[in-house]
Structure formats: C-alpha cells, structure tokens
Amino acid sequence: MLSAAKGVLFDLDGTLLDTADDLGAALNHLLNVYEFPVVSSKEYRLVASDGVYPLLELGFKQQLGRFDKEVLRQEFLDYYLANIANHTQLFPGIEQLLTLIEQANIPWGIVTNKPAFLTDPLLLHFKQFKKSQSNISGDTIKERKPHPAPMLLASKEIGISAEHIWYLGDAKRDIDAGNAALMTTVAVKWGYIKQFDDCSKWQADHIISNPLELIEITK
Structure with missing residues (x-):
C-alpha cells in the first residue's frame, strides 16, 4: 500500500x-448587491479554482468594466472570508x-x-x-x-x-x-x-x- x-x-x-459553493455564494452576494442576475452552480463551478477575477467576469460579464474591479475584488474577499466554510x-x-x-x-x-x-x-x-x-x-x-x-x-x-x-x-x-x-x-x-x-x-x-x-x- x-x-x-x-x-x-x-x-x-x-x-x-x-470550495465552489462558498466561492459561488460570495459571487452571488455581490450580484445581488448590484442587482445582477445570480449564476448557477453549474456555471461557477467551472471557474471556481481560477481566482476572483474570472468569477467576477462570469457574473458581471460585459458590465464589469463599469466597476472598479479592485473594489469588487475586495468586497468579494471580505464576504468569502467571513463565510469561508459554510458549504x-x-x-x-x-x-x-x-x-x-x-x-x-x-x-x-x-x-x-x-x-x-x-x-x-x-x-x-x-x-x-x-x-x-x-x-x-x-x-x-x-x-x-x-x-x-x-x-x-x-x-x-x-x-x-x-x-x-x-x-x-x-x-x-x-x-x-x-x-x-x-x-x-x-x-x-x-x-x-x-x-x-x-x-x-x-x-x-x-x-x-x-x-x-x-x-x-x-x-
């Protein structure tokens, strides 16, 4: 053996x-805050290990350019860290x-x-x-x-x-x-x-x- x-x-x-569901929950929290449609588990699992920016791009799509990406990234990380092992x-x-x-x-x-x-x-x-x-x-x-x-x-x-x-x-x-x-x-x-x-x-x-x-x- x-x-x-x-x-x-x-x-x-x-x-x-x-860890995908906690990462997805952080993304969907932001999408709710900014009144964007949430993404499904099937979608976010595909980029779960790629880092924060690919997740933000998945959720905000072409509208991501309207935002300060560093601010969004920090908001994502703050939520994720506070809920890091819920799921x-x-x-x-x-x-x-x-x-x-x-x-x-x-x-x-x-x-x-x-x-x-x-x-x-x-x-x-x-x-x-x-x-x-x-x-x-x-x-x-x-x-x-x-x-x-x-x-x-x-x-x-x-x-x-x-x-x-x-x-x-x-x-x-x-x-x-x-x-x-x-x-x-x-x-x-x-x-x-x-x-x-x-x-x-x-x-x-x-x-x-x-x-x-x-x-x-x-x-």
Missing part, C-alpha cells in the same frame, strides 16, 4: 476541498485517503495558489488537515504554480526529495508545477476541470477519478 510514494502533496481547491467540504474519499497515508507513516502536505490569508483559516475548519506537514500558499514565496519553487519548498518541509513525491491536482498548472519539480504527477478528475479541458493532454503520470485510486497505483 502506497509503497511507490515516500511523500504526497495535494492541491487544495478542487482536489482536497470542494465547503472534503471531496468523497479524501478523508479515507489521508487516513491511509498517515497510517503508512508517509508525510504529506498542501501546495495551493490560494493566498495564505484565505488558506490558513480555511484549513482550521477541517481536523483532517492537522497532520499536514507543509502548507504552501500562493503568496508564501514570490513564485506560485506553475513554477516549481512552491513544490520544492514543500518537498523540503516534509523532508522528502521531490523525485519521491506524488503530487495531486485538478488543473494543468498543478501538473506543470509537479513535472517541473520532477515529482510524480496525478491529475484528479473529481475537481473543477472544464468540459473542453482534456486532462489527458497535461502530461500527468497518472489520471484518477476518485481519491482511493491512488492506493492502487502506488502499490
């Missing part, structure tokens, strides 16, 4: 946590996977592009993350994914050389970062992958459809 991996790193949004939950199978990783005494951590002022309070809502040995956010250092530097910092913090680490993510930037760091990369299909985005072209070492498939491929 997990004998091929000496360390495991994860992306956060769309890989460990389904967010672990993806099915993640808790069991983390338990198996810990039982195998394999160190693990998180590398996300989410800024630390959002990452840190969000992680506190989930006891399952207490044993994470590295939490690298998008602003922990100057570089962020797809640059390999955050990956290499996490590698150092969990005490495992990069070539012995498996990295799981739901976006091409995750796979690019892991590949650049010479890690074994795993594209996860349960996240926020757009219909037109073919993850088979990302050059990941593996593609899995549910978290427990990792156990099978790392035997």
